[in-house]
Amino acid sequence: MRNKRLVNYAKYGYFFSIPFILTFCIFTLYPVIYTFVLGFTDLKGAGNTEWHWLPSVGKNLFTNFTDVLTSKTFHKAFKNTWIIWILNFIPQIGFALLFTAWFTDRRSKVKGTGLFKILFYMPNIITAASMAILFQKLFGYPVGAVNQLFNANQPYNFLINEWPIKLIVAFVQFFQWYGHTMVNLIAGVIGISPEIFEAAEIDGANRVQTFFKVTIPCIRQIMLFVLVTSLIGGLNMFDIPQLLVGAKAANGAALTTNMYIRNQAFDGSYLYNRAAAASVILFLVIVILSAIVFYILRDKDEARLKKLRKQELRAAKKGF
Amino acid sequence: MKKVIASVLSLAMVAALATGCQNGNGGETSAPSNGGSGVDPVPTDSGVEPSDTTATEKxxxxxxxxxxxxxxxxxxxxxxxxxxxxxxxxxxxxxxxxxxxxxxxxxxxxxxxxxxxxxxxxxxxxxxxxxxxxxxxxxxxxxxxxxxxxxxxxxxxxxxxxxxxxxxxxxxxxxxxxxxxxxxxxxxxTGCAMIYNAEVAKDAFGTEDPAEIEKIVGAGSGNWDKFFEAAAKLKEKGYAAVSGSGDIWNACEKSADTAWIVNGQLNIDPKREKFLDIAKTLKDNGWSNDAAGWSEAWYADMKGEGAQKVFAFFGPAWLINYVMIGNSGGNKAGEGTFGQWRVCAPPVGFFWxxxxxxxxxxxxxxxxxxxxxxxxxxxxxxxxxxxxxxxxxxxxxxxxxxxxxxxxxxxxxxxxKSDGKLDFCGGQNVFPAFIAGNQYASAKAMTQYDETINGYFTDAASQYAEGNVDRDGAIEQFKTNVQDNLSF
Amino acid sequence: MANEVKLHSIKKNETALKVVIYVVSIFFSIMTLFPFVMLICNSYKSTYEVQASTLSLYSKEPLKNLAFNWKQITSKDAFHPGVGFRNSFIVATLSTVLNVYFSCLTAYAITAYEWKLREGFNAMIMAVMMIPGTVTMIGFFQMAYKIGLVNKLSALILPSIAAPMVVFFMRQYLQASLSMEIVQSARIDGAGEFRIFNQIVIPLMKPAIATQAIFAYVGSWNNLFSPMILLTDKNKKTLPVMVSLLNGDIYKKEYGAIYLGLLITVLPLIVVYAFLSKYIVEGVALGGVKS
Structure with a gap:
């Protein structure tokens, strides 16, 4: 009976996805295909639109890909991206979880949580450009707030040395995004039925237990979202490192993969083909890593259930 | 339920506002200037587009x-x-x-x-x-x-x-x-002159006369030897020759005889390569205040409030007009460094x-x-x-x-036939020095890639000056960056 | 007796925890205010005061400078705060509405119905989400200039119908909190699918919608690069694009005016945020939640 109903409603699945598909086809499909194709061509040079397949100009079809993969600068960019992302993500998710725990705790009588919640997201409202200026000035050299506070006699040039650059970029990234992550997590917690918490309370669970045994499992779906989107956002990191120190400072201490791609495409030689190849590589990396995250965080019960349902469905169909 | 209604209402309000904005100012509907190119694949467009009438009163x-x-x-x-x-x-x-x-x-x-x-x-x-x-x-x-x-x-x-x-x-x-x-x-x-502080000059060299100063710094010589001799003298008196090495970079870069790219190959002109040593020398000897261009410390040096008082800046007339005057800390002689500056031909000519x-x-x-x-x-x-x-x-x-x-x-x-007397420069007519600057300036060693390549080179120089890499390492780093990012 | 001691220590712990919460929260709150203070205190400085020290609060003649900066902004022929606000408002509001509504719809299609291409469609959305946008821009701008999407606000609005990341969020949210029993009972009551979606599912998703709407609004409002390239007509420019015009030449930047412009740009955003943040703060007691 249940299956029959599901089958009957299937057409709404198609119907409701039409707007997305249509919009995607109009605005995004062509650029995506174009990018993919470019990776295998010789297109470079500003304003140039004429391209040839690499084999037709006597080159290996995958030249652009091997160029990127063997480039020291790409390796550096890839490494930087990971270092900066991890340095920012660990405190980001840590504080976001902590604040979520504090601010959604039904038992604590902390006042002003509403205000804190609102304030913590606000660094995300400010544009990356303003944020970059703020931190440039804070870490200015030889005159700057931090230098004046801590070592006025021996000012240190933070923004031309590798590790200070990485740490500052990671910190700004953290500062701009922890509130965003917190808001996502809180939305997940708010979606949990209050009855679950009441039940936990009655069972005598303390707060820490409630958070780890009830809250976290219940927002697992949102955690998956946060992880995957942070990963994607992290691997595409651009604004803050670009505006704060740029791609060239300290031999590219803050050069991320996305900055590498933009440099290829727009800064200097307009190597559209290599930039496209690098994009495809980055895309594949993201897909693989996301797949791993999905796999690790998959809902085992749900998966089993789904499989079962599918079998049922198939059986039901056969029955008709 | 109330909340649902409230949110639906507010959405409706927002929508109404959006359309209201669009109709509110539209008495006359002057057609959008989009030309009749005809292709308009987005049908809803005309409904969203604001007409351009608010702009008429200005x-x-x-x-x-x-x-x-x-x-x-x-x-x-x-x-x-x-x-x-x-x-x-x-x-x-x-x-x-x-x-x-x-x-x-x-x-x-x-x-x-x-x-x-x-x-x-x-x-x-x-x-x-x-x-x-x-x-x-x-x-x-x-x-x-x-x-x-x-x-x-x-x-x-x-x-x-x-x-x-x-x-x-x-x-x-x-x-x-x-x-x-x-x-x-x-x-x-935008040919550049040397803009120097007369009081510093008087103290260090006993003269503020542009013609004399030109001799002291080797104006027009095409190299920095005399300027650095002067820098050592300035240092003895507690002055910095320049605010930062970046001030000299522009001159080194634009005065090169050969371009960055020659026959599709990266080429490092000796005059540009020399900048590595210049940056290092300035830093090691404390001949500059180590300020980057456009930083707070750079502006402070124009006011004479940096770690050491700065002798000279290199730049075109706009540097005086739009940057130095405003940052001199005054509007008339006697206030800040206003009126203390003079202009003469630079050791190395360039434009900016x-x-x-x-x-x-x-x-x-x-x-x-x-x-x-x-x-x-x-x-x-x-x-x-x-x-x-x-x-x-x-x-x-x-x-x-x-x-x-x-x-x-x-x-x-x-x-x-124009008059270039500036109070900022003690009433000096600044045009002759800048005309001389224009004549020294050359553009034969430029390529469309310069902006990018310069960025990699100046970073290599600052890494070398900071002591993070040795000289060969700096050049190696530069070459790798150009190769990987520009394919030369 | 023992009980009393325990209670006492719990209370003590409670107080300690509270202190920690307050200290940390207040510290972060102060940090948050930093960039806003920077914008405010530079908006009443002269360009040369900004250049001398961006982080100082002091200005010799704050009111005069503020008036000058305002005049600077409004007299720039390319800068019309009213027009910019209207364009920004239209783009951000409509794209946010389309973004969250259609993302909910798409997510609902994936979650609530069993259809043959469902898994494939879901995989496609995930894949689209993972495409790095940098290079695809080349193709998009090229296309936009070729087919005349330039100077159409809709070129910035309509693409938000397909927002894979928001669909992903909505799907995750629905999976956690949508119970099909409610949908079934509505069906039994004779409600159509579209009505069920609008009247039952959407209200259910309010916390999710509120958060994603904020993100979408902020993203759209602050979006700079695409509007700079797609909106070349002065009457189509959004506020951030107009602020970018204050930059001028490298040597003639009017910093005071730029900061005032940035401040003017961020204020409406704060208002919208304050309005929507209510839903994050209060939470909504949900009816039919999966338990």
Whole structure:
């Protein structure tokens, strides 16, 4: 009976996805295909639109890909991206979880949580450009707030040395995004039925237990979202490192993969083909890593259930 | 349920506001200037598009009322305002043409991206006339995008005679030439002088006379030897020769004899390579305050409030007009460093900045475009733009940023009949030193990749000066970066 | 007796925890205010005061400078705060509405119905989400200039119908909190599918919608690069694009005016945020939640 109903409603699945598909086809499909194709061509040079397949100009079809993969600068960019992302993500998710725990705790009588919640997201409202200026000035050299506070006699040039650059970029990234992550997590917690918490309370669970045994499992779906989107956002990191120190400072201490791609495409030689190849590589990396995250965080019960349902469905169909 | 209703209501309100905004100001519906290109794949568009009537009460960036439309693209309102001045000066032009100005900021390369796309797409909305600044002019005059530029001759300008008459600075022509054909010219001259502090000079060298100082620093010698001798003397008295090594970099870069790219290969000119040592020397000996250009410390040095008082800056007239005067800490002699500065020829000549004007080869309004370009870049008469500019009498309308600054222009003819006395420089006529700067300046060693390559090189130099890499390491790092990012 | 001690220590712990919460939260709150203070205190400085020290609060003549900066902004022929606000408002509001509504719809299609291509469609959305946007821009701008999408606000609004990341969020949210029993009972009551979605599912998703709407609004409002390239007509420019015009030449930047412009740009955003943040703060007691 249940299956029959599901089958009957299937057409709404198609119907409701039409707007997305249509919009995607109009605005995004062509650029995506174009990018993919470019990776295998010789297109470079500003304003140039004429391209040839690499084999037709006597080159290996995958030249652009091997160029990127063997480039020291790409390796550096890839490494930087990971270092900066991890340095920012660990405190980001840590504080976001902590604040979520504090601010959604039904038992604590902390006042002003509403205000804190609102304030913590606000660094995300400010544009990356303003944020970059703020931190440039804070870490200015030889005159700057931090230098004046801590070592006025021996000012240190933070923004031309590798590790200070990485740490500052990671910190700004953290500062701009922890509130965003917190808001996502809180939305997940708010979606949990209050009855679950009441039940936990009655069972005598303390707060820490409630958070780890009830809250976290219940927002697992949102955690998956946060992880995957942070990963994607992290691997595409651009604004803050670009505006704060740029791609060239300290031999590219803050050069991320996305900055590498933009440099290829727009800064200097307009190597559209290599930039496209690098994009495809980055895309594949993201897909693989996301797949791993999905796999690790998959809902085992749900998966089993789904499989079962599918079998049922198939059986039901056969029955008709 | 209440909350659902509330949120639906608020959404409705927002929607109503959106449409209200659009209808609110639409008594007259002047058609959007989108040209009748016809292709409009988005049906809902007309419903969202605001009509352009709020702008009528103020001066807009459209000049003239004529039937022939000229699209002008620029990254500031400087050239559009010049056009405004021209239309006021010569109403017939405004009766024949309408100049539509499009301004896009250079942030993140947006101006170039938009301009490139517009030039490639062509058609009615493509720019007829466009501007490019020193950082990227080579791309449009000699590089990838040069094929879209019309030669001034094609536009119908009598180039050779006019250049002679106006006596245009040589480097401006070199920058704007494609092969042997002129496609772009600038109106400013940005040849640089040495701007030094007279009190510091008096204390360290016993004289503040520009002619004497020129001898002491080896003006026009093409190298920095004498300047560094002077720097050592300055240091003894507790002064820094310059604010930071970046001040000298511009000179090293622009005075090179060979370009970064020669026959498709990276080439490091000895004069540029020398900068590695210069940066190191300055830092190790404390001959500079180690301030980066445009940083707070750099501005403080103009006020004389840095760690050590700074002897000299190197720059064109605009550095004085728009940066140093404002940052001197005063408005008249005796306040801050105002009045203490003098100008003389630099050890190494170079130019810094400037804006060039180009015409589109496909423009259908050749005559109009030519007329404007000629007036801006080649007219050396008393009604030409350059004369007005050099004497601070361009009418900038209601712009409170009073542009009465006396700027140097490309035409030496105009400069000769203009007055360059500045209170900021103790009443010195600064133009001769800048004209000399223009003559030293050269553009034969430039490529469209310079801006990018310079960035990699100056970083390598600062890493070397900071002690993070050795000299060979710095060069190696530079070569790898250019190879990997520009494929040279 | 023992009980009392325990209670006492719990209370003590409670107080300690509270202190920690307050200290940390207040520290972060102060940090948050930093960039806003920077914008405010530079908006009443002169360009040269900004250049001398961006982080100082002091200005010699704050009111005069503020007036000058305002005049600077409004007299720039390319800068019309009213027009910019209207364009920004239209773009941000409509794209936010389309973004969250259609993302909910798409997510609902994936979650609530069993259809043959469902898994494939879901995988496609995930894949689209993972495409790095940098290079695809080349193709998009090229296309936009070719087919005349330039100077159409809709070119910035309509693409937000397909927002894979928001669909992903909505799907995750629905999976956690949508119970099909409610949908079934509505069906039994004779409600159509579209009505069920609008009247039952949407209200259920309010916390999710509120958060994603904020993100979408902020993203759209602050979006700079695409509007800079797609909106070349002065009457179509959004506020951030107009602020970018204040930059001028490298040597003639009017910093005071730029900061005032940035401040003007961020204020409406704060208002919208304050309005929507209510839903994050209060939470909504949900009816039919999966338990």
């Amino acid at each position: 001066q807009t960036m459209t000049f003239g009322t004529g039937s022939e439309k000229i699209n002008l693209w620029s990254f500031t309102d400087e050239i559009p305002k010049m056009v405004g001045q021209y239309v006021k000066q010569k109403p017939e032009f405004g009766e024949k043409y309408t100049v539509e100005c499009t301004i896009i900021a250079t942030d993140g390369g947006a101006y170039q991206t938009a301009l490139d796309n517009a030039l490639v797409a062509g058609g009615d909305t493509a720019p007829d006339m466009y501007a490019a600044e020193a950082a990227f002019i080579l791309k449009y005059s000699q590089g990838d995008m040069a094929k879209f530029a019309a030669t001034y001759k094609e536009l119908g300008i009598d180039v050779d005679a006019k250049i002679k008459e106006a006596d245009i600075a040589k480097y401006t022509i070199e920058v704007g030439s494609r092969g042997g054909d002129l496609v772009a010219l600038g109106y400013q001259a 900045g400037g804006t060039w004007v180009l015409g589109n080869k496909d423009t259908s309004k050749k005559e109009g475009v030519a007329e404007l370009i000629e007036w801006i870049t080649l007219d050396s008469s008393d009604t030409g733009l350059q004369y007005l500019w050099a004497n601070g009498s361009v009418d900038w309308d209601n712009d409170p940023n009073t542009a009465t600054a006396k700027d140097t222009v490309a035409s030496a003819t105009v400069m000769a």
